[in-house]
Amino acid sequence: MEITDLDGVFCNGIKEGKLGLGLVKFNGSIAGVFTGNRIKAAPVIVCQENIRKGYAKGLIVNSGNANAFTGEQGLEDAKEMCKIAGQLFGCRSDEVAIASTGVIGRKLDVEWIRKKAPEVYRDLGNSVEHAERFAKAIRTTDKFIKKAYSKTAKISALAKGAGMISPNLATMLCFVFTSAKFEGGELYEILKRAVKPLNRLTVDGDTSTNDTVLLIATGRERVNRDVFEEELERVFYNIAKQIAKDGEGATKVFEVFVRGAMSERSAEIAAKAVANSLLVKTAVFGCDPNWGRIIASLGYSGAEVDEKITVAFENEERTVVLVDRGKILENEDKAREIMKGDFRIIVDLHKGSFEDYAIGCDLSYEYVKINSEYTT
């Protein structure tokens, strides 16, 4: 297991059926970024408030119930969760960060949490196994836990996320711990910039009400800020790829690199349009090098494009150009081979010098199965 440097970070979690509870005790600086959805879940509102002061002493996370669209009651319940955790951690309620994931619009079972929290607390520890237990407890439809680390920058990241994943976050919970020393404000600046890979990720274009990414720095070591920021972005990129890999029903991950765009914005919307296209996603699932769908999605993306586009597929071993500045090369057979595993779609718009990327996954029968049978 790649998690490392959990110095000063004590985790544990349990899962009972669809319900899960995770606790993390620490003492450090904290910064967070949250969902762009206008309907924000109660825990998101409470967490934003609690971490405003730039430090926190612990974290409580539940899975199975998003505590979203739950009005005043939801806010009370989220605060109650913080209180329960605070009593165990020996700190104030408003020194506890919080996140929830699961079904929307159901009252939270606070009594279950009140009963389980002491059990979880009792076995807190800072081993890799403890971190793994926490990560397992906060899963919903995830098939595996997401984790990444940087030895250089003393970073460990744990995440959950599989559905409702869209550009600009999703029901993605991502908790990053570092023993590096940064104050709250600086930590937020770093986080805001480095979190980009998670904003380039799309599974189904649906943005959740609960997305939460927290960066917690226990401040035990000095790390150069530039190195830290670069390593943190790499960690997020790694997590983003894992979430796409576990995209509900996904059989493979594909990345879309767009270059030669007229502006930064153009590059971004072009890459996202391709990664989000249901027709592209199903073609990827079927190993069908139907690049016409890529061209069509570039065409409606809003980016400046004309027919002089280059499209290539690439994996670790080779690159197959399908369309070269609008000229069709009839390399479908070679492209089909590449599509059997994870691969990259490279697009050159030949319009300018901007580039960006998006990370997506294919759309399979399994996605439909998972999402037509999930809640009730």
Added chain:
Amino acid sequence: MEITDLDGVFCNGIKEGKLGLGLVKFNGSIAGVFTGNRIKAAPVIVCQENIRKGYAKGLIVNSGNANAFTGEQGLEDAKEMCKIAGQLFGCRSDEVAIASTGVIGRKLDVEWIRKKAPEVYRDLGNSVEHAERFAKAIRTTDKFIKKAYSKTAKISALAKGAGMISPNLATMLCFVFTSAKFEGGELYEILKRAVKPLNRLTVDGDTSTNDTVLLIATGRERVNRDVFEEELERVFYNIAKQIAKDGEGATKVFEVFVRGAMSERSAEIAAKAVANSLLVKTAVFGCDPNWGRIIASLGYSGAEVDEKITVAFENEERTVVLVDRGKILENEDKAREIMKGDFRIIVDLHKGSFEDYAIGCDLSYEYVKINSEYTT
């Protein structure tokens, strides 16, 4: 069959495997609206040019090849199709309207069209059977032909469309014939306004390179413009419902009515966000009254919303309110019954007095099957 008033409109078509060819001979005013995709197929470019003068004498349509992303060659081929039709119709090439649908990025088999066109022409006729043969010839993945009419306004409409259907048109070809009399400019004004239902339709959020809607008026009768416009919008609404019904792999159609929005734009984007949400679409497929996904999609739609939302499901027989101004009513069991057939999602944002709607369909295993196996 409901088609009527084909007075002066002579149709026929053939289909051989994936290739199809349809011809229509007439003499009348014409107006068109086309795809918003920046990569426009050659036939779209040629058709826009040819109908600019406000009248046309015929129409040629092929299926199986979109003649899109085909560069100069594609434009030549589209013009050649118009020439072939013009020679048969006894008119100039630029008096012929044209449309294509099918795979993107393949050279058109003009020789096949040249060989088949006289055969199709030989059996032109203005019976309902002839119109049906035309409609069948232009299908791709369509399971049935789309048709609608208005006796009052002397309108007959034929359409194809199943995939790549998105707000603001899609690989939807829709041809509307009327014996009413309107000049080209007026006809365009009428069409632009009445075509709204087709812009409220979404199957997969992908906008095609080939969308074409043509309104052809043979001018044999006088019809009041207001009546005509209203009836035409009803005809388009009818066609939109049929296209959604035949949405690739769709098992049912659902409409989303949003009212109480703060602005017209808000109402539109809110309705479309719900109809486009993969999570809503899969929940509809699974008869799962997971209204939380509706709330989440309203939240990220960009519309002004807060938790005081009302959500109800409705069919011809009854209305079930699930959430009343934010209060959850626990009517899931009744809602599940309604979801077994076509139904409406009614949303009241309680923010203002604007309303709009969107027409969508569910997302099933079959959609994935069709689109992962289509081209190659």
